Amino acid sequence: MIPYWLLFLFASGAVLGAHGGRQGRWWVWWTFGAVLLLVVGLRDHVGCDWLAYEFYLERAARSDFSELWALSDPGYQLTNWISAQLGWGVYGNNVLCALIFTIGLFVFSRQQPLPWLAVAVAVPYLVIVVSMGYTRQAVALGFVFWALTALESRNLRRYLLLVALATLFHKTAVLMIPLGLFLFGRGWAARAFAVVSVGLGLWAAFLADYQDTLWENYVQAAMISQGATIRVMMNVVPALVLLVFWNRWKAAFPQSRIWFWMALAAIACVPLLTQASTATDRIALYLTPLQVVVFSRLPVLATASATRNVLVAAIILGYGLVLFVWLNFARHAYCWIPYQNHLFG
Numbered sequence: 586m587i588p589y590w591l592l593f594l595f596a597s598g599a600v601l602g603a604h605g606g607r608q609g610r611w612w613v614w615w616t617f618g619a620v621l622l623l624v625v626g627l628r629d630h631v632g633c634d635w636l637a638y639e640f641y642l643e644r645a646a647r648s649d650f651s652e653l654w655a656l657s658d659p660g661y662q663l664t665n666w667i668s669a670q671l672g673w674g675v676y677g678n679n680v681l682c683a684l685i686f687t688i689g690l691f692v693f694s695r696q697q698p699l700p701w702l703a704v705a706v707a708v709p710y711l712v713i714v715v716s717m718g719y720t721r722q723a724v725a726l727g728f729v730f731w732a733l734t735a736l737e738s739r740n741l742r743r744y745l746l747l748v749a750l751a752t753l754f755h756k757t758a759v760l761m762i763p764l765g766l767f768l769f770g771r772g773w774a775a776r777a778f779a780v781v782s783v784g785l786g787l788w789a790a791f792l793a794d795y796q797d798t799l800w801e802n803y804v805q806a807a808m809i810s811q812g813a814t815i816r817v818m819m820n821v822v823p824a825l826v827l828l829v830f831w832n833r834w835k836a837a838f839p840q841s842r843i844w845f846w847m848a849l850a851a852i853a854c855v856p857l858l859t860q861a862s863t864a865t866d867r868i869a870l871y872l873t874p875l876q877v878v879v880f881s882r883l884p885v886l887a888t889a890s891a892t893r894n895v896l897v898a899a900i901i902l903g904y905g906l907v908l909f910v911w912l913n914f915a916r917h918a919y920c921w922i923p924y925q926n927h928l929f930g
Contacts (some may be wrong), residue, residue, distance in 0.1 A: 586912050586923075587924075588624060588922075588924045588926075589908065589912060589921070589924065590908070591682075591715050592620070592621075592624065592708050592712065592713065592909070593705065593709060593904070593908055594660075594832075595617055595620065596617065596701060596704045596705040596707075596708050597705045597901050597905070599613055599617070599704070599705075600699070600701040600702050600705055600897060602701075610867065614691065614695075616632040616769040617704070618687055618691065620682060621683060621687045621712065621716075622680055622683050622687065623926070623928070624924075624926070625679070625683040625686070625687075625712070625716050625717055625929055626676065626679045626680030626681075626683035626684070627676055627679070627680065627926050627927040628679065628717055628924070628926060628927070629676075629925040629926055629927045630925055631717050631718075631920070631921055631924060631925060632717050632718035632719070632720075632920055632921065633718060633917050633920040634718065634719065635920075638675055638678075638720060639675055639678075639741060640830075641661065641662070641665055642665045642668065642669060642674065642675050642678060644656075644662075644665075645662050645663075645665035645666040645669055646665070646669035646670075648662070648665070648666065649846075650666065652908070653666055657756070657767045658721055658753065658754055658755055658756060659753055660724070660750065660753025660754040661682075661720070661721045661724065661754045661755070663753075664678050664681045664682060664724075665683070668681065675844060677926050678720075679720065682716075682721075682723060682724045682754075683716060683723075684722050685724045685727045685728065686700045686716050686723045686724055686726065686727035687727070688727065688728055688731070689726070689727030689728055689729070689730035689731040690704065690707055690711070690712075690727060690754070691704075692730065692731050692734055693730035693731065693733060693734050693874065693877065693878075694707070694877065694881070696734050696737070697877070697878065697882060698879040698881065698882055698885045699881045699882070699884060699885065699897070700881070702880065702881045702897060702900065702901070703877045703878070703881035704901075705901055705904060706876055706877050706880045706881060706900065706904055707876075707877050708908070709904050709905075709907045709908035709911065710816075710873070710876075710907065710911070711726070711817070711873055711877075713908070713911075714911065714919070714921075715870070715873075717921065718917075718920065721754050721755045722754075722755050722870060724751070724754040724755070725751040725752070725754045725757070725758040725871075725875070726751075726753040726870065726871065726874075727751075728747045728748065728750045728751035728754070728758070729747070729748065729751050729761055729832070729871055729874065730743045731747050732747035732748045732751065732761065733752070733843070733874055735747060736764065736765065736768060736843055737840050737841060737843060739768060739840065740779075741765055741768055741776050741779065742779075744765055745762070745765060745779065745780070748762055748783075748787075749783065749787060753789050755878050756872075757867050757868075757870075758871065759784065759787045759788060760868060760871060761871055762780060762783060762787065763780065763784060764846065764847070765779075765780040766780050767842060767843055767846045768842075768843070769882065773821065774803075782833060803827055812915065812916065813842060813858060813863065813865060813866035813869070814858055814861045814862075816852075816866060816869055816870075817854045817855060817858060817865060817866070817869045818855075819873075819876060819907070820851040820852055820854070820872045820873060820875055820876060821852055821854075821855060821877050822832050823851075823875050823877075823878075823879035823880060824848035824849070824851040824852050824875060824879075824881055825848075825852070826883060827844060827845070827848045827875075827879050828845075828848055830883075830886060831845065833886050834882075834886065837882075837885060837886060838882065841878075843881070844875065844878060847872055847874075847875050848875060850868075850872055851869070851872045851875055853912075854868060854869050880900045883896055883900070884896040884897050884900070921926070
């Protein structure tokens with residue numbers, strides 16, 4: 586468990602070092618980025634899907650470059666193929682995927698008023714659980730983080746491109762395309778046409794052949810995802826916080842209308858749990874940036890510095906509790922414990 590706690594303590598300590606909400610020293614970001622590449626990328630038999638990822642690598646190694654695009658999630662097949670051709674094995678692919686996830690997380694976090702607090706919030710679940718256990722989804726989420734930064738800057742073209750790249754790694758990322766519809770302002774009709782066109786194109790390219798299977802597995806078969814309720818509620822809490830403080834929020838962050846709609850989507854996931862637990866769990870994964878953005882901005886809304894400090898401490902302690910509970914009580918935590926690394930194997 587020690588490596589996981591060190592990651593969290595590193596990010597939490599950096600919050601204290603970034604006085605007044607500044608980005609912090611550049612070398613701290615580079616150091617933590619390198620640590621993530623080593624810890625996440627070179628993990629050894631960490632995560633419950635390790636054997637499946639070895640199978641993906643072997644399949645990609647036997648495939649020609651032209652054949653990769655006919656396989657599911659071709660972006661992930663491509664990184665596997667590159668790693669196999671270079672003789673890097675599953676570890677090389679994991680490093681490439683960890684690099685994409687880390688870049689997305691850092692780009693997103695550095696746009697927040699308290700960047701290191703954003704990273705600290707992400708470590709317990711998004712870094713430790715998702716990036717080490719669900720590689721394809723982690724890469725997709727890395728691109729989604731980057732895409733949301735573009736969307737908040739009103740760059741719809743870049744947003745659609747990055748979500749399209751995310752879809753190459755996990756087809757469910759196409760669910761983020763409709764969020765572009767909530768970018769209001771002049772030229773709304775043209776933007777709506779672009780969103781719908783890209784969404785339909787991605788659906789036809791990556792999901793059309795799988796839609797019947799996905800519907801049967803996730804909805805009709807009523808697949809149950811262990812821990813889905815907890816993960817959904819982790820999004821509901823920041824969603825409620827945002828809605829309660831919405832008037833002050835939009836005054837402080839006028840370009841953040843998209844978070845209002847993501848908050849509503851997070852709350853809408855609650856009744857869906859009883860109908861399609863696993864499908865809802867997949868949707869909730871792409872709503873997890875809500876946790877990062879709300880809790881890294883909430884202290885800024887405080888008018889008194891003492892209140893801000895208390896909020897920062899409470900958020901860090903809260904996510905420390907999340908990490909403690911997951912490591913000690915999560916049903917599948919045994920797949921992460923003990924942590925092993927290829928460098929020391």
